[in-house]
Amino acid sequence: MLRRFSGLWLLAALGALGGCATTGGNPNDPLEGINRAVFEFNDGLDKAVIKPVATGYKSVMPNVARVGVTNFFSNLGDLWIGVNNVLQGKVGDGASDFGRFLLNSTLGIFGVLDVASDAGLEKHNEDFGQTLGWWGVGGGAYIVLPILGPSNLRDGFGALALDWRGYPVWYIGHISTRNQLVAARLVDTRANVLDTTRLVEDAALDKYSFARGAYLQRRRSLIYDGSPPREPDPDATPQSGTGAPTRAAAPLDAARQAPQGSARRSAVAAHRLAPPEQIAEPRQEPLAAIRESDSAMARGAEPSMPANRDAPLVGAGERGSELAGARLRP
């Protein structure tokens, strides 16, 4: 209920603010104006507080100790990761996650040592947003959350609250202990990505759109467990009209029917089971595709959007994120 309300609230806000949203041109990001403001705020906060604290932490703590802290928090996350793997039908992966938790909590001394990885139980990356995505829920509009950063309607409003409830630290009765642990986890996470954020600062012409593109691509890849089908290239497929939702939904449907197994196997199965014409995208010949799209542009063809405005978000597949974004635009 709360989630539905958040969505409605956002739609209303969108209607009111649509006029002042800058036209960045990304159909996933109808709220670019607000998002950029929140992004600036986060960036300022990071520069002023979070990054200095994380840098200090990294320079003070010996590397071994930092890895221990990271492992401790990572171990607590494995339970919820296992739940989500089971919810996605990947029972084997889920069992491996629970096994990791058992092994690391005991032999690994409360999770400080990651003995499970050495024993061949690989760490997975799952959350409830990915579970929703796996079942075909589109991402919806891109949102930058205060402090937490890039997200979208599905992951931010639909799943994050539940993800927090799936994290054991949430259930610590002693509130100040709980808050300290949450803060420690934030600092630890930030310290681990210091190198990456420095790289992004170096590489990006526009940090905002770089972060947005990276988030959207990364989430899509995670939902397909690292093997997403090639995405229709917006530059190369001016005619990607109403056919898009079915095309994107097909691999997911196929994955659902695939025998339950490891993440990779189901993703591979998704490729195999989907009719080739549904996943074969023009991007396989990118240069040719560009030429083709250019001649199409010359003929005056415009990328068309689905006419069905009432189509539910559910069932649109991950491609739904783009479509939903387009739909949300006033």
Place this chain on the structure above:
Amino acid sequence: MKKLIRVLTLWLAASAASAQVLAPDALVKNISDEVIAIIKQDKDMQAGAQKKLESLVDAKVLPHFDFTRMTALALGRNWPKANAEQKKTLIREFRTLLVRTYSSALADYRNQVIEFKPLRAAAADTDVTVRTQVRQTGAEPVGIDYSMEKTPDGWKVYDVVVGGVSLVTNYRETFNAEIRDGGIDGLIKSLASKNRALDSKSGVKAK
């Protein structure tokens, strides 16, 4: 003596030719092994000596990248709108930016292990993806995939996908926006000033 030289030249040419038809995954593996071995022996590079890292990347890595294709892909439908001179400048500036970024990523190298996944490709394929996993203690493994194309000069990388994020796709959006606002020359200007900013930054770091 002359004959010996001729034989030697022939032999060199032949070995060069055989190096060119190296399988794409073997090629990526050779390059990473070689680059890592060099960094492991060089304290300056480990400390982040930018210029030294850049010349290493220039010599060992770049010959295996197809920057023309990368730039064309990153510009997408705007590529044919650039004239020959603009194209040349774009390729040069984009190349410089990528070298900077890549070298500073290498400076962070700390005993990560690179695993190669089996190559899923037929012998006749001319476009393949070499998939690797970079493992490190205390962190989730990161997938790094190389999109490669077979050219007369051997296999060339035209995109790198890190953790599911394609470099070329990610740049395309920014490039499109820059071109929308300031045309092709606007993009060239932004790239050049970005490179200059990075130049002065690494200069500060060296002091």
